[in-house]
Amino acid sequence: MEWQQLEYFRAVAKTEHFTKAAEQLAISQPALSRSITKLEEELGVALFDRIGRSVQLNRYGKLFLRRVDRALQEIQDGADELRQMKDPYTGTISLAFLMTFGLSVLPEVISSFNRRYPQVEFALYQNPTTSIIEQLVQSEVDLCIVGPLDSMKGIAWHKLIEEELFVYVPAAHRLAAAEAVALSELADEPFIGFKRGYGMRTLTDRFCAQSGFEPSIRFEGDDVATVAGLVSSGLGVTLIPSFSGIDPGKIRRLRVSQPQCRREIGLAWMKDRTLSSAAELFRSFIMEEFASSH
Known part of the structure; x- marks a missing residue:
């Protein structure tokens, strides 16, 4: 059994099509078929149903x-690991992060890290929580920035930051002049929310349930800017982290007095997987950054 056979098998398994797999691997289809047949003969079982x-x-x-x-x-x-043993301050770090975390904080951290380690590159993936966890488990990323994962077996999670969530309403809204509101005061309002599977959608549903109602979601968005834009157009209200660049003539930010609306964000990695030297450097760096400045 050869390494190449295993790569060929995985390509066919992912595509479930010999022609497509052969094109990806840049080999002929007959050669690929022979390799899979030989592998099945060595294993003594058929791996595919034709x-x-x-x-x-x-x-x-x-x-x-x-x-x-x-x-x-x-x-x-x-x-x-062998390549990075030669020069531990090079390589690529693959990092997945929440849609609502990449507006300002993460770019600042990465810029600070690259000033110290300029030869390290990043492969960044901005996704909802469910996709991030799948990427981490499937070894598609080294690290990820998500909410608490206490119940996820095999995943280590380290808290980086706790941040307040705010209600945003259109500037002409009946509550726009208030400094703070109870979330229950918005029970009859249309909400602009995130799609299911996003951490912020889960938190919105949870906090609204604590306030005795289920939010009526009028529109669903993928990012904070889209959600805020829909609110500023007068289409509803939302619960999101603070962000810069809002137009006070169109949208207002209100503190939530009840319940306490906060979220935790942390760094996660697989416990049994060895990180590259570059990824370990970044893991230590980001923990220190948030410990000292947040």
Whole structure:
């Protein structure tokens, strides 16, 4: 069994199509078919069910794919570690973060880190919480910035910051002149929220439930700027973190007096996965940054 065979198998397993996999691998389809057939003969079982021109992983193939993914990732991690042993201050850090966290804080942290380690590069992914966790578990990212993950087995989480959430209303809203409001005062208002699977949507639903109502979501957005823009157009109210650049002539920020609306943001990584030297540098750096300045 060769490493190349495993890479070929994974490509077919992901695409479930020999032609597409062969194109991705830049080899001929007959050569790919022979490689998979040889692998199946060595294992003594068929890994795919053939359905016309397509293939589908069977139960043997699904079990084997989990092991192959882990094995190839270990090999890749080992190669990365060896390269970075030569120069630990180079390499690429893959980082996924919340849609509502990348407006100002993260760019400042990355800029500060790059001033100290200018040869380290970043691959950044801005996603909802559910996608971020999947990326982390599947080894697609080294680190991620998300809300608390206390119940997630195998994932380490370190709190970086706790921030207040505010109600934003249109400037002409009946409560626009208030300094603070109870969330229950907005029970009959249309809400501009985030899509399900986003951490802010979960928090909005939770805080509204604590106030005795279920928010009536009129529109759903993917980012703070879109949500705030819809609020400024008079289409509803929202609960989001503070952000700069708002036009006070169109939108107003109100503190929430009841319940206490705050969220925690932290850094997460897989406990049993060895980080590259560059990722370890950034993990230590960002923890120190937030410990000293936030």
